[in-house]
Amino acid sequence: MTAYLLRRFISLSLSLVAASLVIFLVMEAVPGDPASFMMGINADPAAVAALREQLGLNEPLPLRYLGWVAGLLQGDFGVSYTYRVPVSELIAERVMISLPLTLYALALSTLIAFPAGILAAARRNSATDLSVMGATQLGVAIPNFWFAMILVLVFAINLRWFSAGGFPGWDAGILAAMKSLTLPAIALALPQASILARVMRSSLIDTLDEDFMRTARAKGLSRSQALRRHALRNALIPVLTIIGLQFSFLLAGGIIIENVFYLPGLGRLVFQAITQRDLIVVRSVVILLVFAVIVVTFLVDLAYAAADPRLRRRR
Amino acid sequence: MSALTISNLRVDIRGKTVLHDIDMTLEPGKILGVVGESGSGKSMTALSVMQLLPRGSRWSGEISVAGNDLALMDEPALCQMRGRDVGMIFQEPMTALNPVQNIGDQVAETVRVHNGASRREAMTIAREMLDRVGLPAENFPLDRFPHDLSGGQRQRVVIAQAIALRPKILIADEPTTALDVTTQAQILDLLKQLVRDEDMGLMLITHDLAVVAGLADTIAILKDGEVVEAGATHSVFRGMRHPYTRALFSASAHVPARKRGPEPAKTPVLSVADVVRDYAQPRRNLFAKRPPFRAVDHVGFEIFHGENVGLVGESGCGKSTLARAVLALDPLQGGEIRLNGHVFSSAGDGPHPELRARMQVVFQDPYGSFNPRHRVRRLVTEPFHLVKSSLRGADLERRIDRALTEVGLSSSDADKYIHEFSGGQRQRIAIARALIIEPALIVLDEAVSALDVSIRAQILDLLAGLSDRLDLSYLFISHDLSVVRAITDRVLVMKAGQIVEQGATESIFENPQHPYTRKLVAATPSLEAALAGGRTGHEERINP
Numbered sequence: 001m002t003a004y005l006l007r008r009f010i011s012l013s014l015s016l017v018a019a020s021l022v023i024f025l026v027m028e029a030v031p032g033d034p035a036s037f038m039m040g041i042n043a044d045p046a047a048v049a050a051l052r053e054q055l056g057l058n059e060p061l062p063l064r065y066l067g068w069v070a071g072l073l074q075g076d077f078g079v080s081y082t083y084r085v086p087v088s089e090l091i092a093e094r095v096m097i098s099l100p101l102t103l104y105a106l107a108l109s110t111l112i113a114f115p116a117g118i119l120a121a122a123r124r125n126s127a128t129d130l131s132v133m134g135a136t137q138l139g140v141a142i143p144n145f146w147f148a149m150i151l152v153l154v155f156a157i158n159l160r161w162f163s164a165g166g167f168p169g170w171d172a173g174i175l176a177a178m179k180s181l182t183l184p185a186i187a188l189a190l191p192q193a194s195i196l197a198r199v200m201r202s203s204l205i206d207t208l209d210e211d212f213m214r215t216a217r218a219k220g221l222s223r224s225q226a227l228r229r230h231a232l233r234n235a236l237i238p239v240l241t242i243i244g245l246q247f248s249f250l251l252a253g254g255i256i257i258e259n260v261f262y263l264p265g266l267g268r269l270v271f272q273a274i275t276q277r278d279l280i281v282v283r284s285v286v287i288l289l290v291f292a293v294i295v296v297t298f299l300v301d302l303a304y305a306a307a308d309p310r311l312r313r314r315r
Numbered sequence: 316m317s318a319l320t321i322s323n324l325r326v327d328i329r330g331k332t333v334l335h336d337i338d339m340t341l342e343p344g345k346i347l348g349v350v351g352e353s354g355s356g357k358s359m360t361a362l363s364v365m366q367l368l369p370r371g372s373r374w375s376g377e378i379s380v381a382g383n384d385l386a387l388m389d390e391p392a393l394c395q396m397r398g399r400d401v402g403m404i405f406q407e408p409m410t411a412l413n414p415v416q417n418i419g420d421q422v423a424e425t426v427r428v429h430n431g432a433s434r435r436e437a438m439t440i441a442r443e444m445l446d447r448v449g450l451p452a453e454n455f456p457l458d459r460f461p462h463d464l465s466g467g468q469r470q471r472v473v474i475a476q477a478i479a480l481r482p483k484i485l486i487a488d489e490p491t492t493a494l495d496v497t498t499q500a501q502i503l504d505l506l507k508q509l510v511r512d513e514d515m516g517l518m519l520i521t522h523d524l525a526v527v528a529g530l531a532d533t534i535a536i537l538k539d540g541e542v543v544e545a546g547a548t549h550s551v552f553r554g555m556r557h558p559y560t561r562a563l564f565s566a567s568a569h570v571p572a573r574k575r576g577p578e579p580a581k582t583p584v585l586s587v588a589d590v591v592r593d594y595a596q597p598r599r600n601l602f603a604k605r606p607p608f609r610a611v612d613h614v615g616f617e618i619f620h621g622e623n624v625g626l627v628g629e630s631g632c633g634k635s636t637l638a639r640a641v642l643a644l645d646p647l648q649g650g651e652i653r654l655n656g657h658v659f660s661s662a663g664d665g666p667h668p669e670l671r672a673r674m675q676v677v678f679q680d681p682y683g684s685f686n687p688r689h690r691v692r693r694l695v696t697e698p699f700h701l702v703k704s705s706l707r708g709a710d711l712e713r714r715i716d717r718a719l720t721e722v723g724l725s726s727s728d729a730d731k732y733i734h735e736f737s738g739g740q741r742q743r744i745a746i747a748r749a750l751i752i753e754p755a756l757i758v759l760d761e762a763v764s765a766l767d768v769s770i771r772a773q774i775l776d777l778l779a780g781l782s783d784r785l786d787l788s789y790l791f792i793s794h795d796l797s798v799v800r801a802i803t804d805r806v807l808v809m810k811a812g813q814i815v816e817q818g819a820t821e822s823i824f825e826n827p828q829h830p831y832t833r834k835l836v837a838a839t840p841s842l843e844a845a846l847a848g849g850r851t852g853h854e855e856r857i858n859p
Contacts, residue, residue, distance in 0.1 A: 215411045
């Protein structure tokens with residue numbers, strides 16, 4: 001068990017190092033000098049040179065990489081070229097929206113997908129199964145920004161249950177904040193839930209056909225007991241993989257939904273930073289996302305080990 | 316009162332009748348052997364008793380378990396019946412257990428689901444049962460998982476689950492088919508003891524007459540969903556009134572006629588000298604080197620022209636690894652393999668695949684070893700890729716035609732797809748594919764193990780005839796000693812990567828020298844011995 005986790009931990013740490021190198025080099029290779037961009041087109045070359053010096057852009061590449069990594073380790077992401085504030089502050093503000101939104105959407109998606117997938121698998125080829133499969137097909141097909149607009153029309157404009165957009169801040173109270181994240185979370189969750197339900201169904205159907213399910217029935221378990229006690233845990237592994245991937249995707253992939261609902265999240269931050277050549281923000285957000293993906297991957301590995309004793313085998 | 320009575324049982328699956336008018340009875344403390352080939356309905360009979368027939372099935376007739384008519388029971392009552400009154404064991408122990416639950420929980424579950432026992436009580440019973448089936452606490456604590464256990468050990472866990480509540484009836488559906496002969500003998504021994512000690516009725520389903528011959532009190536022989544002959548084992552064996560029974564017997568004991576034995580002192584087709592195959596095992600810790608596992612340990616033997624050589628041993632002994640090495644599919648860590656005197660594979664300079672045309676292979680699974688999207692014509696001509704010859708047009712047609720007729724198929728079969736053939740016919744196509752390039756040696760890796768006895772007899776005849784006519788040599792790898800005995804001239808016995816004994820087949824079987832060979836031979840159920848009237852075959856106790 002420990003060996004398995006240690007191996008996973010080391011390999012993930014190495015991926016993090018590799019990713020940081022790639023991100024750093026790619027950002028270096030991108031054309032456009034941040035200093036001249038910040039000073040404007042008509043800037044005095046001497047002033048640009050001074051700014052370059054001040055930003056540390058003249059130092060040799062390896063030193064700058066090491067300096068950047070050392071900063072990262074202390075939580076210092078550098079100073080935004082455009083906003084002139086520490087990037088860590090910018091990101092922290094946005095993460096406070098994107099992370100809860102992602103978790104909210106993921107929770108919704110799981111809560112919808114599990115029962116739907118299990119029901120469909122348990123009653124394979126029945127009317128229930130067909131309708132669940134039809135609904136998920138639709139859920140995958142509908143673009144989520146369109147669905148988001150429908151949600152706004154119905155629940156914000158007509159029913160007035162929710163506000164149409166914006167975020168009051170966590171100071172306004174958890175309930176108010178969560179309320180403003182509800183419609184975006186639903187919009188994000190819909191396609192994810194559809195995918196997850198389909199994975200859950202097919203994984204469970206495969207498991208239900210396994211020999212050990214027949215053994216369970218021969219021991220006297222009813223169909224539903226056998227499903228609950230023997231099939232679910234075995235069917236979970238592919239589902240966990242998808243949940244892990246969905247988390248990483250949602251964290252930064254909510255940009256369209258953030259725009260529809262005017263939410264100042266990570267997606268919008270990185271979008272703005274790209275248009276403004278604020279490379280240091282882009283770089284920081286990207287490395288943060290990589291870090292998040294790696295942490296989630298590690299958590300998924302932990303979950304695998306919990307679900308499947310074959311991975312815990314001492315070697 | 317009989318433990319189980321089946322009368323006039325008829326089962327239809329989606330309009331197709333799979334069982335007609337089945338009558339069987341099983342008394343407490345007795346063993347009923349249900350024998351038949353695939354598709355005969357023996358598993359369906361078992362599933363009818365369990366009421367676990369596939370979806371879309373309808374049954375009629377009467378099944379009563381300890382006097383209770385199953386037709387009158389609703390689903391909750393049937394759930395209560397399963398596991399409490401009737402226990403069941405399956406063919407494939409590797410997949411019959413839940414991989415993510417430990418063995419204690421799985422055995423205890425039978426108890427908990429029926430009498431609402433507490434976890435602790437159920438665990439105590441689980442412990443007793445595992446002890447009972449020969450898995451003592453010191454080596455097999457309750458928290459072990461199935462993946463830690465061998466096939467035979469897993470089958471013991473399945474048996475422990477099935478007998479945890481001391482059911483009146485135990486159904487064993489091919490319980491030893493997937494196991495080695497020695498493990499088979501142990502499991503059959505265990506079942507026999509359980510029947511005697513617990514006064515259970517055992518329905519033992521098998522395709523292997525030799526297995527029931529030594530065990531069953533009564534037998535029923537099934538063919539195409541009907542019982543063709545039934546009665547006390549010895550009287551069925553003596554009388555053999557039904558032609559199918561006779562056919563089954565002669566197929567089971569079939570020895571193909573060979574025109575000539577090997578002529579000694581000729582040049583070897585294959586010579587294997589001092590071959591070593593190592594596998595890297597998983598690391599013990601993060602920084603350790605992967606320790607090697609020696610699967611084949613300095614093995615040497617020769618096969619001469621026209622000679623059939625058998626290779627036997629239990630699973631894990633290195634047979635398959637040796638076969639792969641002989642086929643030059645894996646690099647050698649030591650030694651050399653020569654084909655017709657040329658180096659085919661050696662530790663120094665790797666395999667020489669250009670010689671591969673001289674050696675072909677037929678595998679066990681007649682279903683998995685063909686591309687379903689190709690016609691037979693293309694499938695059988697595959698080996699021509701190995702040689703540069705550009706055989707085209709009429710010449711190629713003649714070769715395809717000849718290969719197909721050699722194996723008893725017709726030239727019109729060349730345009731069919733593989734799904735249009737039965738298992739036996741597919742194995743013929745596999746042999747045609749091996750033959751078409753006129754090899755000197757064919758490696759037959761469990762090539763008849765998946766076939767029914769009657770088909771197996773035909774394929775063995777075919778192989779013997781081809782060897783005689785074409786001066787072919789075989790390396791015949793099998794776990795089934797009776798088949799090896801029937802077809803080979805010489806046999807190699809392998810254990811833990813080494814050949815522990817080799818010699819002429821008859822003398823090895825009649826007079827085995829190495830203790831391991833003796834163990835194997837003793838464990839093999841013998842139809843002849845059973846027919847001779849004795850309940851031999853399993854009498855000799857084999858200790859693990």
